[in-house]
Amino acid sequence: MGKEMGLALPCERTIRNQLTDVVIPAVDIVYQDHMKTVEATVRGVGGKRGVDLAVDGRYDSPGYTATHCTISIIDLSTSLILRVINMHKLMPGIEGISGRMEKEGVKRGLKEVIANQFEIRSVVSDNDARISKMLREESQFQKVQHLLDFWHIIKGVNHDLRELAKKKKCANIQYWRRRIINHGYYVHYRYGRNRQRAINYWKSILAHVTGRHGHFEKVPFLTGIRKCKHKYLPESVAHQIDRKSEEFRQLKAVIMKPSLLAALERAAPKKNTSPCESFNSLVNLYAPKRIASSHAIYNEKIKLAVMHYNSIAYADLTHTREEKSSYVVKAKGREATGVKRRMTAVDHVWRQQSWSVIHDVIREKRMAEWMKRNHVPDGNAFTAALVMEARDQEEDEMTQRKRMDKRDDEGEESDASIELGGGEYGEGVDSDDEPVYRPIMLSDEDDHASSTDEETEVEVLSSGSEWDEGEVLVIPTGRGRGRGRGRPRGSRGARGGVATSSALVAEEEGEEGKEEQKVRPKKGVRGKKRRGG
Incomplete structure (x- = not known):
């Protein structure tokens, strides 16, 4: 597009290099500081009683062909993401099987939380048998209470009832399906602390669909309860199920399933994985399932989603968000309504921090290039x-x-006294005293002699000859290279600073006379004489 419009735009390779060399290091720096702040917040809120965590996995593609799996570990008291683990199906222990990534990710994430000196009191997860077995068998998690999310439990019941309603002999199941789901939510939250009583009232739905609402002591599988909790209902035979029919037998198999009853006993009454599900929805904004990414780029996308989600959680903790509007929605799978609230926008500080850190990353990159170029x-x-x-x-x-x-x-x-002459080998010296200046007294004769010597030196140095005595030694050394452009070895730049004595001057004059006698004729003179002769 840029070529067609005549615009000079960077190519894709340049943009990818900038992301790898500049943007990703800046995001990593901001993310590390952000997670340190999150850990400090969770420690301050949780204290010594321990943390209650919710864990859940999110695959990057539907089906059994997923390549990445993101495991989010969220503190339920603050709704902050405490740890995120990104798994790849080629990692050790997974062997290319996508279904193993969630279990291994939960195991690795909980170990990291414990390594950071956090005491885990309880863990809420979906009804995954692999996670339950791992938490039950691992020695590090023996003291951790494992709870199950009720939404995942009742979702399986709704699926079984929907499949059962498709059969010809189970025509009344479609009428009772939504009512059974609502009954499950009621008994779960009504008897959250007494799980055995909640299970008994869950079983009472079998008596209710047959038209029996009291005298449960005569029912063999209903112990501890006497009647239904609803008000008086008029007698009606519409949609009643016969206890001897195949329909009742199929419904009883779903309601009394052993794995379902065991899951209801461990269902968390006030804790769930809804924060993890919210985060999984937010990840679709940064890493959609329809777009594939490498493992490194996928990790950076998840880091951005984590900081986005935690910024919203911090705003809820500090009560800085206000409700703009609200509207009623119908809860999916239930005969009930819910309220959806629209809140004000959140100031995402981590975005400005990432841009500010980019300048430091560029400076460090240039320094690294300089060190490499200068063999540092x-x-x-x-x-x-x-x-x-x-x-x-x-x-x-x-x-x-x-x-x-x-x-x-x-x-x-x-x-200091030692350096000034005192100490062990010298006399004591007080460096704080003012120095004493002693004047030197000269007689009139010495003063007159010293002035005469100065005048004689001046006359000798400026003798008026063609070659000055001080320059005789300087000029020959100027022919070669090195040491100060003609300055003799050891000289500090004074041209006339060579001492001249009478013996030295006489010796130099004798040498000049000898050199004049040995002057060679100029080139070409001998040849001209031969031609002339």
């Missing part, structure tokens, strides 16, 4: 060397400080 040891070795150097310097300072403190305690002299 890579990050870990260079950092370790700096740490060791700083540690050695700190130890030297500590040793020097201890030595000075020891000398002060013993009354010894300081290092």
Whole structure:
């Protein structure tokens, strides 16, 4: 599109490189700081009593062909996501079987929570037999109470009743299906603490559909209850089920299923996995199931979803969200209505933090490139060397400080007095005293002699000859390269600073006379003489 419109846009490869080198490291930094804040919040709210967690898995595609599975672990007291585990079907222990990812992810996530010094009091999950067996057999989770989410339990009952209603001999099941589901919700929340009584009233639905609402003591499977809890109903034979019919037998098999009764006994009355289901819905905004991603990119998408969800949870904790409007919705699978509330928007601070961290990531990237270009040891070795150097310097300072403190305690002299000549081998020197200047007295003759010497030196250095004595030694050295462009070895740049004595001048004059005698003729003179002769 950019080519057709004449726009210079970055190619896909450039954008992917920017995501890998800049955006993803910035998101990781913000995510780590965000999770530290979440852990501190959960510790402050939960205290020493332990945390109640809800766990659930979300696959990246429907069916049994999933590649990724996201396990969310949420604290029920704050509704904050405490841990997220992203599993891949090629990881060890899964062996390419998608159904194993959720169990392994829950196991790994709970171990990480325990490793962070959290005491787990209870765990709520769906009715997955693999998770139940893992929590029952693992030694680390022996003290953890495993509860089941009631929505997952009753969902299976609704599915069985729907399939049963399709049969010709079970025509009345469709009429009773929704009423049975409502009855299940009632007894679950009404007898949350007394689970055995809740199970007995759940079984009473079998007597209710046959038209019997009292005298339950004569029913063999209803012990501990006497009648139904509803008001008086007029007698009616419409939609009643005969106790000797095949329809009643099929319904009894669903209501009295042993696995269902065992699940109802462990159902959590006030805890559920609805926060996990809300998070799974939010993940579809960042990682839709119709779009495949690599494992690294998928992890970054989940991190964004985690910070988004926790921002909303923090707003609910601090009561900074206000209700804009509300409307009534019909609960799916139940003959009841619910209220849907629309809340004000949340300020997602993590987005601004990610943009601000990007500048630091770019600076570190440029520093790494500079270190590589100048053959500086890579990050870990260079950092370790700096740490060791700083540690050695700190130890030297500590040793020097201890030595000075020891000398002060013993009354010894300081290092400054030793440097000034005092101490062990010199006389005592007080560095705080002002220095004493002693003038040197000269006689009139010495003063006149010193001025005469200065005038003589000036005359010698400026003798007026064609070659100055100070430049005789400087000019020959200027022919070669190196050391200060013609300055002699050891010189500091003074051209006329060479001392000249009478013997040295005489020797140089004799050498100049010899060199004049050995002057060679210029090139070409001998050849011209031969041609002329």
